[in-house]
Amino acid sequence: MWKRTNFALNTSIGFQVMEDEWSDGGNSTDDSDDSGDNDPIECTGKHDQEYFMRNPRRGKGLIFNFVEFDKEMYNTRNGSNKDADSLKRTLKFLGFEVKTYTNLTVAAVKKVIEMVSKEDHSEADCICICVMTHGHEGGKLSARDELFEVSDLWMPFTADRCPSLAGKPKLFFVQACRGNRHDAGSTVEDLPEDVIDCKTPACRGNKHDAGSNVEECTEDFTGYRIPVYSDILLAYSSVHGFSSIRDVKKGTWFMQSLCQELLENGRKHHLLTILTFVCKRVAIDFQTFTGEKQMPTVVSMLTRLLYFRPLEDECSNNSDEELQIT
Numbered sequence: 001m002w003k004r005t006n007f008a009l010n011t012s013i014g015f016q017v018m019e020d021e022w023s024d025g026g027n028s029t030d031d032s033d034d035s036g037d038n039d040p041i042e043c044t045g046k047h048d049q050e051y052f053m054r055n056p057r058r059g060k061g062l063i064f065n066f067v068e069f070d071k072e073m074y075n076t077r078n079g080s081n082k083d084a085d086s087l088k089r090t091l092k093f094l095g096f097e098v099k100t101y102t103n104l105t106v107a108a109v110k111k112v113i114e115m116v117s118k119e120d121h122s123e124a125d126c127i128c129i130c131v132m133t134h135g136h137e138g139g140k141l142s143a144r145d146e147l148f149e150v151s152d153l154w155m156p157f158t159a160d161r162c163p164s165l166a167g168k169p170k171l172f173f174v175q176a177c178r179g180n181r182h183d184a185g186s187t188v189e190d191l192p193e194d195v196i197d198c199k200t201p202a203c204r205g206n207k208h209d210a211g212s213n214v215e216e217c218t219e220d221f222t223g224y225r226i227p228v229y230s231d232i233l234l235a236y237s238s239v240h241g242f243s244s245i246r247d248v249k250k251g252t253w254f255m256q257s258l259c260q261e262l263l264e265n266g267r268k269h270h271l272l273t274i275l276t277f278v279c280k281r282v283a284i285d286f287q288t289f290t291g292e293k294q295m296p297t298v299v300s301m302l303t304r305l306l307y308f309r310p311l312e313d314e315c316s317n318n319s320d321e322e323l324q325i326t
Contacts, residue, residue, distance in 0.1 A: 059124035061096030066133035082251035135176025179241035
């Protein structure tokens with residue numbers, strides 16, 4: 001059952017979720033459609049298996065696109081504008097309020113993130129932030145002038161620092177190299193359909209021993225606690241330590257695959273299934289002339305299934321709409 005919720009931080013036990021009613025600060029910005037509806041704000045209930053995604057707004061979709069850099073050591077990222085255009089179209093299709101930022105400095109990136117994290121997102125389903133730039137070993141990303149950490153993008157949105165997004169999905173997609181290694185790939189031979197014997201022993205699923213101080217919560221309270229780092233998803237274009245491939249005309253393998261899968265399946269499957277399709281598309285359908293491959297990585301701290309079903313005001317206009325990346 002969907003419940004109205006409020007949130008309060010207890011640093012020793014995580015983030016407290018209490019059934020109450022949000023007070024709307026009215027700080028939403030950009031091109032959000034204010035329908036004037038004063039119905040109570042709903043949110044995900046404690047035992048719900050899906051995130052509540054029927055708020056008045058889908059949420060902010062921020063795109064940070066880095067093409068040119070002050071330092072000569074960084075090449076111009078030709079083809080990145082193709083990714084930005086595809087992402088803008090895809091996120092709008094899913095109902096996000098999209099804003100694109102191009103070639104910002106580190107200070108400007110952090111300022112945008114800070115401003116958005118301090119907004120009132122109580123009427124939004126979630127938030128989505130996409131970054132396309134040069135990456136480096138150790139997880140650092142290039143702004144126009146200097147480097148910044150991936151954590152600079154998501155840390156301001158944890159439940160304790162952005163209460164109006166507590167319990168809601170916070171999605172981060174990063175197109176960047178994560179090192180200089182190259183994946184040479186490996187050949188997999190197709191087996192006949194009748195060959196299904198597997199010699200690998202089944203996983204016995206040994207339970208991690210957490211000690212005697214941990215007990216299962218079985219009582220139903222009016223509130224419940226969540227970790228401050230819950231409900232976050234980070235999807236990277238490659239494995240840690242490896243490079244990512246960018247086509248100077250068509251865009252990157254990862255972002256183009258992500259957009260295509262979201263357009264085709266974004267309203268049919270939950271997000272982790274879609275990202276599995278993205279990983280398959282990148283891993284199987286792409287390779288360089290020398291046979292180099294690429295494998296995206298998904299780090300999920302989501303606690304429920306996430307579906308981008310159409311918002312009510314979109315149903316009549318987009319129910320039969322089919323979009324393709326061109």
